[in-house]
Amino acid sequence: MNNRRVIVKVPASTANLGPGFDTLGMALSLYSWIEMSAAEKTTFRLYGDQMQGIPTDKSNLIYKVAQLVFEEAGVVVPELDVAMYSDIPLTRGLGSSASAIIGALVAANALIGNPLTDDKLFQLATKLEGHPDNVGASLFGGIVVSAWDGERADYVRLEPHVKLETLVAIPAFQLSTEKARHCLPTQISMADAVFNVGRSSLLVAALASGELGLIRHAMRDRLHQPYRAALIPGMTAILESAADYGALGAALSGAGPTLIAFVDETSKSKSELEQFLLGTLKQEGIVADTMWLKPSSEGPVIIVEDSASSAPDLMERIKGEVVR
Numbered sequence: 001m002n003n004r005r006v007i008v009k010v011p012a013s014t015a016n017l018g019p020g021f022d023t024l025g026m027a028l029s030l031y032s033w034i035e036m037s038a039a040e041k042t043t044f045r046l047y048g049d050q051m052q053g054i055p056t057d058k059s060n061l062i063y064k065v066a067q068l069v070f071e072e073a074g075v076v077v078p079e080l081d082v083a084m085y086s087d088i089p090l091t092r093g094l095g096s097s098a099s100a101i102i103g104a105l106v107a108a109n110a111l112i113g114n115p116l117t118d119d120k121l122f123q124l125a126t127k128l129e130g131h132p133d134n135v136g137a138s139l140f141g142g143i144v145v146s147a148w149d150g151e152r153a154d155y156v157r158l159e160p161h162v163k164l165e166t167l168v169a170i171p172a173f174q175l176s177t178e179k180a181r182h183c184l185p186t187q188i189s190m191a192d193a194v195f196n197v198g199r200s201s202l203l204v205a206a207l208a209s210g211e212l213g214l215i216r217h218a219m220r221d222r223l224h225q226p227y228r229a230a231l232i233p234g235m236t237a238i239l240e241s242a243a244d245y246g247a248l249g250a251a252l253s254g255a256g257p258t259l260i261a262f263v264d265e266t267s268k269s270k271s272e273l274e275q276f277l278l279g280t281l282k283q284e285g286i287v288a289d290t291m292w293l294k295p296s297s298e299g300p301v302i303i304v305e306d307s308a309s310s311a312p313d314l315m316e317r318i319k320g321e322v323v324r
């Protein structure tokens with residue numbers, strides 16, 4: 001086995017963007033880093049507060065996903081040295097699982113000389129995650145519009161408008177995607193389906209054409225947000241009124257509980273909007289952190305080095321901003 005070490009930086013993502021349930025995703029300027037090399041014995045070094053509770057044996061998602069790449073490529077790499085650091089909060093609706101899957105796929109593929117195409121990685125990631133929205137955004141960067149039929153996922157990537165910025169309010173509690181999907185109905189009315197087709201189409205057209213003023217009307221949803229509202233007190237009030245505080249539009253980020261507002265970065269009412277989100281959640285007894293994030297145009301950034309043993313540790317590189 002080669003002495004190569006691979007470091008991959010992967011963006012977080014917000015999925016759905018309101019009406020585009022399981023279809024729309026946008027990469028965000030919040031990142032996780034994975035370092036991978038072949039080893040004699042499998043070891044994990046997990047750094048940072050966001051890695052708490054993540055397993056450090058071969059049951060780790062990163063290890064399992066890497067093995068899938070080696071299997072697909074017909075290569076055997078049974079033991080791995082893996083290090084990971086992440087600024088993406090776990091189970092909050094900012095695509096932590098998708099970033100881990102994409103980081104592992106891209107790192108493992110680079111480790112063996114990139115035999116799998118990006119399209120192949122996208123197909124594998126979609127199957128693993130169960131929907132293409134978060135993984136598409138983390139893999140391709142920007143805004144990704146995708147559709148999956150259970151066999152194949154197709155996508156178109158859009159470049160985010162240069163003035164687009166987001167404000168995320170991240171509640172202090174976790175909400176697993178599994179739980180947030182459990183409360184969705186198995187059937188919906190024709191009227192609700194038509195409502196969402198219209199809004200989602202309008203949103204994609206607005207994002208593609210730069211008509212940011214349309215986002216307010218387009219970012220509405222009847223497929224998942226109304227059913228998830230009970231899990232996130234304050235959400236309904238925030239989605240209804242964020243535009244009155246200067247947002248272009250607002251949505252539940254992925255499966256929640258994070259709420260995301262789209263904002264024109266030149267807006268003069270950013271601090272009012274932030275206070276409105278925090279104040280509304282506080283009234284419901286919910287403590288939250290806020291972050292201003294830009295869309296990330298870039299997907300994964302990959303560094304490959306041929307001499308793993310002499311390379312500095314992942315955390316030293318991140319602190320030294322070598323891979324930031």
Ligand SMILES: Nc1ncnc2c1ncn2[C@@H]1O[C@H](COP(=O)(O)OP(=O)(O)OP(=O)(O)O)[C@@H](O)[C@H]1O
Binds near residue numbers: 253
């Ligand atoms: N670096 C990682 N290594 C291993 N497992 C991870 C890692 N990051 C996330 N996961 C797994 O993914 C789970 C979170 O996935 P989940 O889909 O519930 O939330 P999310 O991806 O953060 O949010 P959303 O999908 O709504 O955007 C974690 O509980 C953990 O099991």
Ligand SMILES: N[C@@H](CCO)C(=O)O
Binds near residue numbers: 022133180224255
């Ligand atoms: N589209 C997914 C994103 C979260 O993984 C959902 O809303 O359940």
